[in-house]
Amino acid sequence: MKPWDGIISEDEQKAYRAAGFGRPSGWGKRPALLIIDVQYRTVGTVSRPFWDSIKEFPTSCGEVGWKAVANIAPLLAEFRRNKWPVLYPHVAPKASYDGGRLAEKVPAIMTIPAKGYEFVAEVAPLDGDILIPKKHPSAFFATAMASHLIDLGADTLVVTGCTTSGCVRGTVVDAFSYNFRVVVPQECVYDRSAASHAVNLFDMSEKYADVMPTAEVIQRLKAIEAEPKRGAA
Amino acid sequence: MKPWDGIISEDEQKAYRAAGFGRPSGWGKRPALLIIDVQYRTVGTVSRPFWDSIKEFPTSCGEVGWKAVANIAPLLAEFRRNKWPVLYPHVAPKASYDGGRLAEKVPAIMTIPAKGYEFVAEVAPLDGDILIPKKHPSAFFATAMASHLIDLGADTLVVTGCTTSGCVRGTVVDAFSYNFRVVVPQECVYDRSAASHAVNLFDMSEKYADVMPTAEVIQRLKAIEAEPKRGAA
Amino acid sequence: MKPWDGIISEDEQKAYRAAGFGRPSGWGKRPALLIIDVQYRTVGTVSRPFWDSIKEFPTSCGEVGWKAVANIAPLLAEFRRNKWPVLYPHVAPKASYDGGRLAEKVPAIMTIPAKGYEFVAEVAPLDGDILIPKKHPSAFFATAMASHLIDLGADTLVVTGCTTSGCVRGTVVDAFSYNFRVVVPQECVYDRSAASHAVNLFDMSEKYADVMPTAEVIQRLKAIEAEPKRGAA
Amino acid sequence: MKPWDGIISEDEQKAYRAAGFGRPSGWGKRPALLIIDVQYRTVGTVSRPFWDSIKEFPTSCGEVGWKAVANIAPLLAEFRRNKWPVLYPHVAPKASYDGGRLAEKVPAIMTIPAKGYEFVAEVAPLDGDILIPKKHPSAFFATAMASHLIDLGADTLVVTGCTTSGCVRGTVVDAFSYNFRVVVPQECVYDRSAASHAVNLFDMSEKYADVMPTAEVIQRLKAIEAEPKRGAA
Numbered sequence: 001m002k003p004w005d006g007i008i009s010e011d012e013q014k015a016y017r018a019a020g021f022g023r024p025s026g027w028g029k030r031p032a033l034l035i036i037d038v039q040y041r042t043v044g045t046v047s048r049p050f051w052d053s054i055k056e057f058p059t060s061c062g063e064v065g066w067k068a069v070a071n072i073a074p075l076l077a078e079f080r081r082n083k084w085p086v087l088y089p090h091v092a093p094k095a096s097y098d099g100g101r102l103a104e105k106v107p108a109i110m111t112i113p114a115k116g117y118e119f120v121a122e123v124a125p126l127d128g129d130i131l132i133p134k135k136h137p138s139a140f141f142a143t144a145m146a147s148h149l150i151d152l153g154a155d156t157l158v159v160t161g162c163t164t165s166g167c168v169r170g171t172v173v174d175a176f177s178y179n180f181r182v183v184v185p186q187e188c189v190y191d192r193s194a195a196s197h198a199v200n201l202f203d204m205s206e207k208y209a210d211v212m213p214t215a216e217v218i219q220r221l222k223a224i225e226a227e228p229k230r231g232a233a
Numbered sequence: 234m235k236p237w238d239g240i241i242s243e244d245e246q247k248a249y250r251a252a253g254f255g256r257p258s259g260w261g262k263r264p265a266l267l268i269i270d271v272q273y274r275t276v277g278t279v280s281r282p283f284w285d286s287i288k289e290f291p292t293s294c295g296e297v298g299w300k301a302v303a304n305i306a307p308l309l310a311e312f313r314r315n316k317w318p319v320l321y322p323h324v325a326p327k328a329s330y331d332g333g334r335l336a337e338k339v340p341a342i343m344t345i346p347a348k349g350y351e352f353v354a355e356v357a358p359l360d361g362d363i364l365i366p367k368k369h370p371s372a373f374f375a376t377a378m379a380s381h382l383i384d385l386g387a388d389t390l391v392v393t394g395c396t397t398s399g400c401v402r403g404t405v406v407d408a409f410s411y412n413f414r415v416v417v418p419q420e421c422v423y424d425r426s427a428a429s430h431a432v433n434l435f436d437m438s439e440k441y442a443d444v445m446p447t448a449e450v451i452q453r454l455k456a457i458e459a460e461p462k463r464g465a466a
Numbered sequence: 467m468k469p470w471d472g473i474i475s476e477d478e479q480k481a482y483r484a485a486g487f488g489r490p491s492g493w494g495k496r497p498a499l500l501i502i503d504v505q506y507r508t509v510g511t512v513s514r515p516f517w518d519s520i521k522e523f524p525t526s527c528g529e530v531g532w533k534a535v536a537n538i539a540p541l542l543a544e545f546r547r548n549k550w551p552v553l554y555p556h557v558a559p560k561a562s563y564d565g566g567r568l569a570e571k572v573p574a575i576m577t578i579p580a581k582g583y584e585f586v587a588e589v590a591p592l593d594g595d596i597l598i599p600k601k602h603p604s605a606f607f608a609t610a611m612a613s614h615l616i617d618l619g620a621d622t623l624v625v626t627g628c629t630t631s632g633c634v635r636g637t638v639v640d641a642f643s644y645n646f647r648v649v650v651p652q653e654c655v656y657d658r659s660a661a662s663h664a665v666n667l668f669d670m671s672e673k674y675a676d677v678m679p680t681a682e683v684i685q686r687l688k689a690i691e692a693e694p695k696r697g698a699a
Numbered sequence: 700m701k702p703w704d705g706i707i708s709e710d711e712q713k714a715y716r717a718a719g720f721g722r723p724s725g726w727g728k729r730p731a732l733l734i735i736d737v738q739y740r741t742v743g744t745v746s747r748p749f750w751d752s753i754k755e756f757p758t759s760c761g762e763v764g765w766k767a768v769a770n771i772a773p774l775l776a777e778f779r780r781n782k783w784p785v786l787y788p789h790v791a792p793k794a795s796y797d798g799g800r801l802a803e804k805v806p807a808i809m810t811i812p813a814k815g816y817e818f819v820a821e822v823a824p825l826d827g828d829i830l831i832p833k834k835h836p837s838a839f840f841a842t843a844m845a846s847h848l849i850d851l852g853a854d855t856l857v858v859t860g861c862t863t864s865g866c867v868r869g870t871v872v873d874a875f876s877y878n879f880r881v882v883v884p885q886e887c888v889y890d891r892s893a894a895s896h897a898v899n900l901f902d903m904s905e906k907y908a909d910v911m912p913t914a915e916v917i918q919r920l921k922a923i924e925a926e927p928k929r930g931a932a
Contacts, residue, residue, distance in 0.1 A: 007240075012426045015283060019291045019425065020341025025334050050248060058252045097596045100412040100617040101258050105440055108253025130563045135610055136410035137440075144601055144608040146845060151566040151878035153854065165436045170406050177369035179333040179850035192252065193245045199432040203398045207338055207370075330829045333850040363796045368843055375843040377834055379612060384645035384799040388619065412617035473706075478892045481749060485757045485891065486807025491800050516714060524718045566878040567724050571906055574719025602876035603906075631902045639869050643835035645799040658718065659711045665898040669864045673804055673836075 003186050004202035021206040028155030028181050032085045036161030041116030057116045058108040061192045068190040071214050072123045072160045078221050085152050088125045089132040089139030093117050137170030156181040160188035165196040172209050182209035185217040236419050237435035254439040261388030261414050265318045269394030271356055274349030290349045291341040294425045301423040304447050305356045305393045311454050318385050321358045322365040322372030326350050370403030389414040393421035398429040405442050415442035418450040469652050470668035487672040494621030494647050498551040502627030507582030523582045524574040527658045534656040537680050538589045538626045544687050551618050554591045555598040555605030559583050603636030622647040626654035631662040638675050648675035651683040702885050703901035720905040727854030727880050731784040735860030740815030756815045757807040760891045767889040770913050771822045771859050777920050784851050787824045788831040788838030792816050836869030855880040859887035864895040871908050881908035884916040
């Protein structure tokens with residue numbers, strides 16, 4: 001059962017199969033974890049239903065965000081235990097000159113209170129993690145993300161956070177374009193729309209990334225962990 | 234009636250309204266037209282139903298593509314009459330070394346016959362149009378697109394072609410990130426999945442672009458045409 | 467008399483002439499001013515000879531920097547009077563994870579005291595100016611510079627600051643590649659090496675930018691100022 | 700004896716030492732060779748003195764180019780023997796719409812005959828090499844260079860070709876910014892100006908790359924060759 005079953009019809013799924021889409025891009029040897037925009041502005045300071053949560057921050061996804069946070073936590077623990085790199089692309093507070101198209105399409109996004117920009121404590125960065133402030137959907141656009149990943153020698157990106165249809169999707173498309181292998185643990189990303197969430201998972205799965213249950217991601221990471229270690233490279 | 238009504242529930246649409254998404258980003262004064270990937274490989278050499286069409290090219294969207302071509306034609310005529318710039322981001326034939334993630338996710342895409350790469354005659358480029366060969370979803374990634382648009386002084390991009398959930402979506406997100414105003418005439422883009430097409434139009438409309446009927450786009454362009462001309466700048 | 471006369475031989479200058487290099491790229495209508503890295507770390511807190519100044523900050527250029535600051539001030543005043551955009555690409559304090567190649571080539575650059583990162587008061591930013599923190603030589607690399615300039619509709623960049631052979635040069639090459647017109651007022655850029663300063667001005671003048679005396683730049687800006695104003699575009 | 704001795708004074712070299720510049724960035728384990736713009740347009744169809752050679756192609760560097768080609772050849776052989784990747788960033792013939800700033804600064808560059816775009820036979824690409832057509836100085840700007848290098852897992856770039864003060868310099872700055880290790884074999888790059896060539900080698904050596912004799916580069920490559928091979932990664 002895929003997250004998009006019932007939303008993308010069986011016929012359309014067959015059409016993609018027939019056209020040859022959706023093959024696995026597979027795993028490399030040097031994974032890095034991206035936790036995108038998991039700040040209180042996207043989940044609220046406590047877990048509340050969507051309609052209550054947007055009263056605190058209009059950008060909150062509410063309960064579905066907190067469920068994803070609970071799924072990211074064990075994945076993060078796996079990375080920490082292996083001392084694999086963890087990167088936090090995140091939205092920085094807006095300056096007066098940060099307007100442009102974003103301020104026109106989503107004006108409410110320009111006036112989020114400072115608390116909203118704090119990282120959610122359950123999966124917050126530690127010393128040594130890489131913070132990537134960003135102003136655009138993709139974590140690669142106008143950031144040093146590619147430079148950090150090249151320095152780390154990362155070849156496989158595990159992408160979590162929000163929103164599935166926004167910054168996660170934008171980041172995944174750029175990561176694919178840069179030729180990183182991309183994995184999306186499907187319970188670790190979240191969105192304010194269930195339909196858009198599901199269709200974006202489908203789009204990514206067909207064209208850009210391997211979308212799979214978090215449990216399977218952790219299993220695959222443990223397989224990398226178990227391999228004989230390489231040298232300094 | 235929006236193209237995504239019935240697929241994105243009324244409740245979810247209300248949720249976006251409440252959160253403040255989907256405001257218009259509006260029009261500038263210097264439009265440019267992008268016709269993305271309108272090559273025989275995405276529609277077939279003649280209009281056929283999807284399942285027949287993919288026998289010719291696995292990447293074909295079939296009939297829906299030809300309908301979009303018929304809608305792009307009058308829009309293109311409007312740009313030609315005003316001598317406004319027209320750009321053709323398109324997929325170039327693959328070289329042996331063009332592998333990477335794409336070859337893994339969609340191996341069938343690597344072996345399309347040469348005819349598939351020809352532009353569809355009904356909306357093909359003329360001398361003076363700008364050709365942008367590309368190897369990734371976004372027409373901006375690893376191309377001179379931004380340089381051309383800056384040289385032209387373009388401020389508003391009308392984005393057409395295919396697929397809605399692939400190269401159109403990727404291009405729109407990057408155009409938005411570069412702070413161009415982006416307009417998507419909803420009958421001028423096409424996809425092999427009706428559901429994904431609709432949801433991607435919704436995503437773009439909420440966050441990155443103004444999505445509207447082609448007739449309205451033409452009307453807005455005529456309003457720009459009617460304005461007193463500026464000088465050489 | 468050009469700044470590179472005596473360093474680039476007459477013969478070599480003739481060779482460039484014969485090969486067709488060094489034509490003017492000219493002025494547009496919408497200038498923007500870039501003041502790059504004019505922070506105390508590149509000039510010292512007071513004007514001192516180079517060898518004294520590097521005792522305060524190893525990255526200081528000393529007196530030549532303060533001379534350039536005095537030349538930037540009237541240029542900046544011209545931009546402020548016209549309310550033309552002013553952008554400040556600058557080096558942000560280093561985080562523990564900002565290593566990579568920079569930390570290897572120039573380790574001393576990683577431990578500059580906080581005062582060094584402050585903007586030099588004489589030409590410091592005001593509210594409404596655009597701050598561009600950067601971690602690489604070019605002000606365009608991994609920053610939102612291009613997005614800001616597109617949003618502003620800028621077509622001509624006047625580039626000042628330091629170092630001529632480092633961040634100025636890198637920024638000018640990228641600005642040229644993006645198809646902005648680039649002007650370098652020769653007394654408004656500075657470097658720790660007089661020879662490298664002169665040769666980099668020559669390189670930029672031959673290939674990427676119009677290099678000219680600051681007085682001439684101000685004259686050209688006054689000509690733009692005197693033109694009948696365009697509309698909202 | 701460094702190539703810039705006598706052009707950059709001893710005092711200025713001491714100043715860089717004192718400021719902490721010019722440390723080695725070192726070698727990784729996975730080298731890739733870049734041969735930039737080694738086409739007949741930059742050396743002429745036969746080796747002739749500069750002033751004769753520019754009669755054939757105004758962009759030719761003449762004899763110094765042919766000397767560099769002779770030095771690139773054994774380096775290339777070393778890469779071929781190890782089946783390490785070789786990439787050819789090169790200038791593609793100009794289309795009518797390839798104007799912009801380049802056509803203004805160097806109009807002669809727009810009308811080079813077709814023969815000029817052919818690769819110099821002595822170091823020409825073979826099947827399996829990666830061709831990177833480019834329109835800007837840096838081989839990374841608006842190209843898939845970064846994507847190819849990430850796919851290859853390359854960590855160290857050996858940069859050769861021309862011109863030292865143009866495309867080589869631009870490419871080296873971007874490679875450094877992306878956090879690749881960069882090595883410039885000093886006899887394998889060439890330029891139409893001896894002074895600018897030397898100063899650009901100095902700039903790169905101080906800030907972005909390890910500049911060294913070709914013989915030393917080959918020695919270092921043989922050391923990598925001799926290491927026990929790693930697995931599939």
